[in-house]
Amino acid sequence: MTPPEQQAIRIKRLFRKTRFGIFVLFGAIVFATSTLSIRTVSSQLQEEYESNSANIAKNIADSSVDILLNRNLATLQSLIDQFIEIQSIRYIYITSDTGEILTHTFVPGVPDVIREGDPHATEPIERSLPGMGDFVEVGSPILAGQAGTVHVGMDLDLVRLKIQRATGQQIALICIILIVGVLGSIWFVKLAVTPLEELLSYVVGLARRDPGGMTDARVLARDDEIGEMARLMLHAVKGETTPGAD
Amino acid sequence: MSGSRKGTQPSDGPPVPDRDPARAAPPPGGLLTRRSAIRAGLAGLLGAPFATSLGASTRPLAPGLRWSGKQGTQPDDEILLGVSAAFSGPSRGLGTELYRGAMSCFGQVNEQGGVNGRRIVLKLYDDGYQPDPCVENTLRLMLEDEVFLLFGYVGTPTVTRVLPLLKKFQDQQMYIFFPFTGAQPQREPPYGEFAFNLRASYGQETAGLVDNFVRIGRRRIAVFYQADAYGRSGWAGVRAALARHGETIAGEATYRRGTQFTSVMRPQVEILQEAEPDAVICVGAYAACAAFARDAMDLGLHVPIANLSFVGSENLLALLMDASSDDPAYYTPWLVNSQVVPSYEDTSIPAVPEYRDLMTRYDPQVPEELVVEPYDPFPYSFTSLEGYLDAKLLTEILGRIDGTPERSKLNDAVFSVRNYDLGIGERVSFGPDRRQGLQSVYYTVVEDGRFVTLSDWDAKFGLDATTSDGAP
Structure with missing residues (x-):
């Protein structure tokens, strides 16, 4: 391998290292951003859904007082049926102060897990109902628990799906930014490398004392650092070959 | 459910001009369809006693609808009743039979000159036994069609969602008469005052x-x-x-x-x-x-x-x-x-032969524009007998309104019904604290x-x- 060819390879290696560095840098940014984004979106959405469910439970509890005291269970059922149409809310049931399930939305029947659960629980509970899926259940007392408790079950699978979709969208955006960034960086590096390759080629011509190469007008005409270096090298070479020249 | 407003309105004589330009308007396209024109003409020629008008519940409700301020005053020649019921879906038999029974009675009433000279006209919408369409239909009936009262509703989930509407518009004194449901919400506060029931709960x-x-x-x-x-x-x-x-x-x-x-x-x-x-x-x-x-x-x-x-x-x-x-x-x-009604097979009950005779004579059918799924009606049924009794009692109540029908007079007309013999052996009475006619x-x-x-x-x-x- 001739020395000029080695120099050309060195520039390619330099370029490859730069490209690798860009990939590593952007990859690290994507990984860190995605991880943070997934954790943030996941926890925020989970909190938001739980908060929504709690609000719905409270809303029903506030609306149910008169209805419950009037023992109008048909109206109460009509009320919870309207809330069950809200996405991600999969079941609602209302227990009396004695723990009896007064109204619910389960089909074909109330699962045993629910029957055996704490009828007055208000803290979020994760439940796995056979044949139905995983749920987070939140409760809200009616008339401070004196009239009963509203329980709202949120579909965890659906929430997980929504979280996955939201984080997926974020990651997709970050990946697009990564690709655009890497391609842009490569292009910019290439902008810098191309004149260097031209300079190298010119210098090789000078070294060979190639008459055509020595007067390569394209490189010498450049008004940037490459052009200055080319002119400087030409000047140095001419000084070597012209005795008495200063 | 028909998606268009066809304006087919069979009547007990030549087609009667519609009081409401919107209701009388031809279908989209500007012209009556050939079928509806033929039907209207035939109805006029034959003197059909059935007076129904079809609505289009698929059309979006106009935003910002308000009461017209007419306070339920009816035109000189008709009394318009608003119906939202199941004419499609798995429960379409209920809406269909109830309607058939009611129309067998109204058919005779209209043939005999109506109630104090006014034909009874039904404005029909299909809700498929679903609450949301029923609510929209009811708003349309009250605000757009300006019906006199609501009648012939089918089902608890539908009616219980309509009751808050009646309370919201309580200044307009809109009432629902004899819904086909025995649920409690329309029998007790806070909505009981907006409904009159005939059947037992x-x-x-x-x-x-x-x-x-x-x-x-x-x-x-x-x-x-x-x-x-x-x-x-x-x-x-x-x-x-x-x-x-x-x-x-x-x-x-x-x-x-x-x-x-x-x-x-x-x-x-x-x-x-x-x-x-x-x-x-x-x-x-x-x-x-x-x-x-x-x-x-x-x-x-x-x-x-x-x-x-x-x-x-x-x-x-x-x-x-x-x-x-x-x-x-x-x-x-x-x-x-x-x-909640006696057997239609027991012809010893006076109302039963009346009902059977009218069902045979008129054999009312749901307007074909509302028929989206095939349904073979029964010659007689408990549901159509109930529809007949509902219509018979409503006719009696409407006949008790003095002068021009106005909703403000309805309560008094209903409460004047005391020991009324509906022909089934049990007498009917209404009062401020008695809003259910039959108990058997x-x-x-x-x-x-x-x-x-x-x-x-x-x-x-x-x-x-x-x-x-x-x-x-």
């Missing part, structure tokens, strides 16, 4: 069933019910009735509204089988209840299966008899249905492919009356 029906079952020793009673306000109303009735006997509901299973007869009810049957009930009370519509009765029989749950009046007994029976080609009676021996509940079982009055519970369903092969 689900509480009375379930109490009667529970009392009879307990009396013959069947104390473990389970409930199969629709997962909505109707089902809950019946469930609450059973629970309250059992509590009076010191019992609780032995087991319960639910189904979703709109379930078809082809659906499998095995999970529900198995849930109830675990409870080992002595009887099951079903609170549902005919398609689902028939599916449950079929699967209960097939899976060996051989106990009395009771249905409430809302079920639509003839529709239920037809499905079950068709389901067993070898023996049409195979699925029916355990059925017992409560009814009747019980029927299937014999020879039809529902007949159950006279001896013990002999039919007593624990000792069961044969070795499990049949009652």
Whole structure:
């Protein structure tokens, strides 16, 4: 391998290292951003859904007082049926102060897990109902628990799906930014490398004392650092070959 | 449901100009369709007594609708009643039969000159037994069509969602008359003042069933019910009735509204089988209840299966008899249905021959624009008899309004009904604290492919009356 060819390879290696560095840098940014984004979106959405469910439970509890005291269970059922149409809310049931399930939305029947659960629980509970899926259940007392408790079950699978979709969208955006960034960086590096390759080629011509190469007008005409270096090298070479020249 | 406003309005004479330009407007395109033109012409020529007008519930409700301020004043020649009922879907038989019964009465009334010279016209919308369409239809009936009152509504989940609307517009004194539901919300505060009921309540029906079952020793009673306000109303009735006997509901299973007869009810049957009930009370519509009765029989749950009046007994029976080609009676021996009107087979009851005569004479059909699924109506049915009685009583009430019909006069007209003989043996009275006309509940079982009055519970369903092969 001739020395000029080695120099050309060195520039390619330099370029490859730069490209690798860009990939590593952007990859690290994507990984860190995605991880943070997934954790943030996941926890925020989970909190938001739980908060929504709690609000719905409270809303029903506030609306149910008169209805419950009037023992109008048909109206109460009509009320919870309207809330069950809200996405991600999969079941609602209302227990009396004695723990009896007064109204619910389960089909074909109330699962045993629910029957055996704490009828007055208000803290979020994760439940796995056979044949139905995983749920987070939140409760809200009616008339401070004196009239009963509203329980709202949120579909965890659906929430997980929504979280996955939201984080997926974020990651997709970050990946697009990564690709655009890497391609842009490569292009910019290439902008810098191309004149260097031209300079190298010119210098090789000078070294060979190639008459055509020595007067390569394209490189010498450049008004940037490459052009200055080319002119400087030409000047140095001419000084070597012209005795008495200063 | 028709998606267009066709303006077909058969009348009892030449077509009567519509008082409302919007209602009288031709369909999109600017012209009457050929079919509707022919129909209108034929109706005029034949002097058809049926006065119906169709709505288009698929059209979006205009935003910002307000009352017109007419306070329900009706034009000189008609009284417009607003109907939103199930004319499509698995419960279409109920809306259809109720309408047929009512129109057999109104047909005669219109043929005889109407109520104080005014024809009774029904503005029809289909809600498919679904609450949201029913609410939209009701708003349209009140605000756009400016009906005089609401009539012929079908179902608890639908009516319970309409009641708050009536309260919201209470200044306009809009009332719902004789809805086909026995639920409590329209019988008690805060909405009771906006409804007048004729039929007995689900509480009375379930109490009667529970009392009879307990009396013959069947104390473990389970409930199969629709997962909505109707089902809950019946469930609450059973629970309250059992509590009076010191019992609780032995087991319960639910189904979703709109379930078809082809659906499998095995999970529900198995849930109830675990409870080992002595009887099951079903609170549902005919398609689902028939599916449950079929699967209960097939899976060996051989106990009395009771249905409430809302079920639509003839529709239920037809499905079950068709389901067993070898023996049409195979699925029916355990059925017992409560009814809120007497048997249409008992012609000794004065109203029954009247009803049968009018049903035969007019044979009212739901306007074809509303028919989206085939349905073969029954010549007579409990539901159409109830529709007939509803219409008969409403005609009487409308006739008691002095002068121009105005909604502000309705309360007085209704409360003037005291010991009115509707022709079924039980007299009807209304008052400020009495907004339900009838209290009686009747019980029927299937014999020879039809529902007949159950006279001896013990002999039919007593624990000792069961044969070795499990049949009652």
